[in-house]
Amino acid sequence: MRIHYNYYLLAFLALPQNQCHHTVAFTTCTCSTRALPFTAESKSAPTENGRHFSMHATIRPAKASFTKLQMCQLMGINAAALTDFRFSFRGFARRGGDTDIHSHGWGMAFYDGRGIRAFHDPDPAAESLLAEFLQAHPIKTFNMVAHIRYATRGEVKLENVHPFQREMWGISWCFAHNGDVSYFDRAFYAGSQADCPSLPPKINQMNKSCAKIPWIGKSIGVSDTGERSYNPVGKTDSEALFCAMLNALRARFDTLPTLPVLYAAIAALCDEIVSRDTAAGGNTILNFLLGCGPHIQFAYSWPGAREGSTVWNGLHYLVREPPFGTAHLSDCDYSINFATVTKEDDRVAVIATSPLTDDETWVEITRGQLILFDDGLPHKAPDECVEAEHRKHGLESDAIPAALSLEVDMRQYEMRTEFFLGADI
Numbered sequence: 001m002r003i004h005y006n007y008y009l010l011a012f013l014a015l016p017q018n019q020c021h022h023t024v025a026f027t028t029c030t031c032s033t034r035a036l037p038f039t040a041e042s043k044s045a046p047t048e049n050g051r052h053f054s055m056h057a058t059i060r061p062a063k064a065s066f067t068k069l070q071m072c073q074l075m076g077i078n079a080a081a082l083t084d085f086r087f088s089f090r091g092f093a094r095r096g097g098d099t100d101i102h103s104h105g106w107g108m109a110f111y112d113g114r115g116i117r118a119f120h121d122p123d124p125a126a127e128s129l130l131a132e133f134l135q136a137h138p139i140k141t142f143n144m145v146a147h148i149r150y151a152t153r154g155e156v157k158l159e160n161v162h163p164f165q166r167e168m169w170g171i172s173w174c175f176a177h178n179g180d181v182s183y184f185d186r187a188f189y190a191g192s193q194a195d196c197p198s199l200p201p202k203i204n205q206m207n208k209s210c211a212k213i214p215w216i217g218k219s220i221g222v223s224d225t226g227e228r229s230y231n232p233v234g235k236t237d238s239e240a241l242f243c244a245m246l247n248a249l250r251a252r253f254d255t256l257p258t259l260p261v262l263y264a265a266i267a268a269l270c271d272e273i274v275s276r277d278t279a280a281g282g283n284t285i286l287n288f289l290l291g292c293g294p295h296i297q298f299a300y301s302w303p304g305a306r307e308g309s310t311v312w313n314g315l316h317y318l319v320r321e322p323p324f325g326t327a328h329l330s331d332c333d334y335s336i337n338f339a340t341v342t343k344e345d346d347r348v349a350v351i352a353t354s355p356l357t358d359d360e361t362w363v364e365i366t367r368g369q370l371i372l373f374d375d376g377l378p379h380k381a382p383d384e385c386v387e388a389e390h391r392k393h394g395l396e397s398d399a400i401p402a403a404l405s406l407e408v409d410m411r412q413y414e415m416r417t418e419f420f421l422g423a424d425i
Contacts, residue, residue: 071306071313072162072178073100075146076289076351077110078297078373082140083348085110087336089146090135091329091356096125096148099331105161106131109174110144111294114396116172120161143297145289147176159234163291164242166230168250170399174291175245177238178313178353180306181273182282184237184244189214213240217248219272220265225251241288245269256395256402258409259296259372260382266290267370267382270300274368283307287315289351295393297373299351301365316355316362319376321347330358347376 075092077085089108096106106125109118117139125131125148147162162176182188190211213231215224229250230243248269249262257265270286277284286302303314320327324338324346351373355362365371372379374388388394389406403409 071180071285071311072176073148073353074176074178074287074289074315074351075353075356076291076297076299076373077141077144077348078295078351078376079142079346079348080376081343081346081348082142084138084140085144086135086138087327087329087334088350088352088356089131090334091331092146092148092352093125093128093131093135094329094331096128096131098124098126104149105158106146106148107161107163107176108134108144108146109163109165109291110139110141111172111291112141113294114172116165116174116291118163118165118174120158122158122161142294143291145174145176145291145297147178157234160236160239162238163289164239166243166246168230168246169253169256169395170397171293171395172291173246175238175242176289177241178287178315179238179285179302179304180282181237181241181277181284181286183214183273183277183280184240186211186235186237186240188280189240213244213247214276215247216244216269216272216276217251219268220248220252222248222251227251238288241273244273245290254400255409255412256397256400258403258406259374259385259388259394260406261403261409262292262395263298263370263372263379263382263385266298266300270302270370271368274302285313287313287353293393293395295374295391296388296395297351298370299365299373300370302367303364313353315351315353315365317349317351317365317371317373317378318355318357318360318362319347319349319378320360321376326359327357328359330356349373349376349378 073092073095075088077083077088093106094100104124105120105122106128107118107120109116111117119130119134121128121130145163149161163174164176165172165174167173212226212228217223228243228247230246232239232243245266249257249265252265274284274286277286283304283306284302285304285306286300288298288300290298290300292298299315299317301315303312305312320338322342322344324342326335326337326339328335350356352362369380372385372388374385374393375391377387379385379388386406395402403412
């Protein structure tokens with residue numbers, strides 16, 4: 001990618017410098033690549049607490065572990081305080097062509113209030129000037145999704161780079177996926193549904209070009225009317241899957257769902273997707289991060305390995321909270337002492353395809369588990385999501401009316417009441 005990066009520098013100079021307790025204080029820094037093409041590269045940049053770090057460092061990456069038959073990788077941040085994500089992203093970016101083979105583009109989307117700042121690059125993250133720029137500037141957010149791509153469906157083009165974004169209900173949604181869902185492979189649904197023996201080959205080819213993405217939604221009580229409000233721009237199964245989920249949710253709800261009800265609906269759609277893909281003969285691997293506003297991020301995992309591969313594709317997470325300690329990146333020799341830059345009420349959840357640090361305890365998300373992250377905390381069932389509603393972190397929109405109450409929402413959409421036992425409603 002050859003563009004004028006001064007544009008991005010000017011854009012970020014205008015970013016609001018909100019108070020952030022998770023500003024990074026580096027104890028070692030020996031994994032960044034070439035110097036940034038800005039005048040600031042030779043200086044020390046101040047952090048929020050007055051500490052400085054050098055933008056210069058020598059290259060000393062961790063030992064590369066190149067493997068075949070891999071997939072993309074995901075990273076997410078969800079925090080209780082506005083958080084500087086550079087530490088985790090620095091290690092994650094090394095996997096984009098340096099310590100691993102995910103070199104077919106990278107992207108990031110993070111929330112700034114109700115808006116999204118998004119960056120996409122078809123170049124490898126480990127070589128991207130834009131990725132280096134983001135690593136060198138203390139940008140803060142409550143909620144962030146990132147992705148490095150190993151192309152298996154769709155060419156190496158910008159339109160196929162995750163995270164994908166759409167507006168629904170006046171809310172910005174973003175989605176990044178790791179896995180293999182053949183049911184949403186264009187070659188599958190266009191080839192199998194667009195052919196008609198009675199039509200000339202030319203017409204069949206036209207039908208394939210205009211084939212609708214598959215419909216899901218039976219699990220939440222919506223049937224296919226033929227309408228597709230959301231359609232993919234690129235050629236990946238990931239974007240088609242994202243659009244299908246939004247189409248189903250849009251058809252199901254005419255008021256803004258509360259978080260427990262939204263959790264139950266997304267969980268049901270995930271079960272339906274796995275079931276349909278399995279029935280179609282797919283070797284389902286479905287891991288995704290879904291952002292739906294400044295505070296809420298869903299993570300789902302149906303892990304697995306491609307046929308002939310020993311590379312496991314799942315999701316892991318950790319929660320950093322008091323007492324804070326030192327963390328060391330697994331992809332380069334780079335550390336931070338969080339105890340020196342945090343407060344007692346700070347907390348951040350980090351989600352990744354594989355652990356980003358080698359001295360912390362990571363938890364693997366179990367098969368078929370959906371987790372709602374809010375305030376840096378995992379919520380693993382609909383009744384737990386009531387806590388996020390009480391924190392006033394539910395969906396917020398001026399476009400459609402909100403539910404009158406959680407009880408009314410449950411009754412209207414006929415969600416299983418046993419989900420909510422003990423939820424104090």
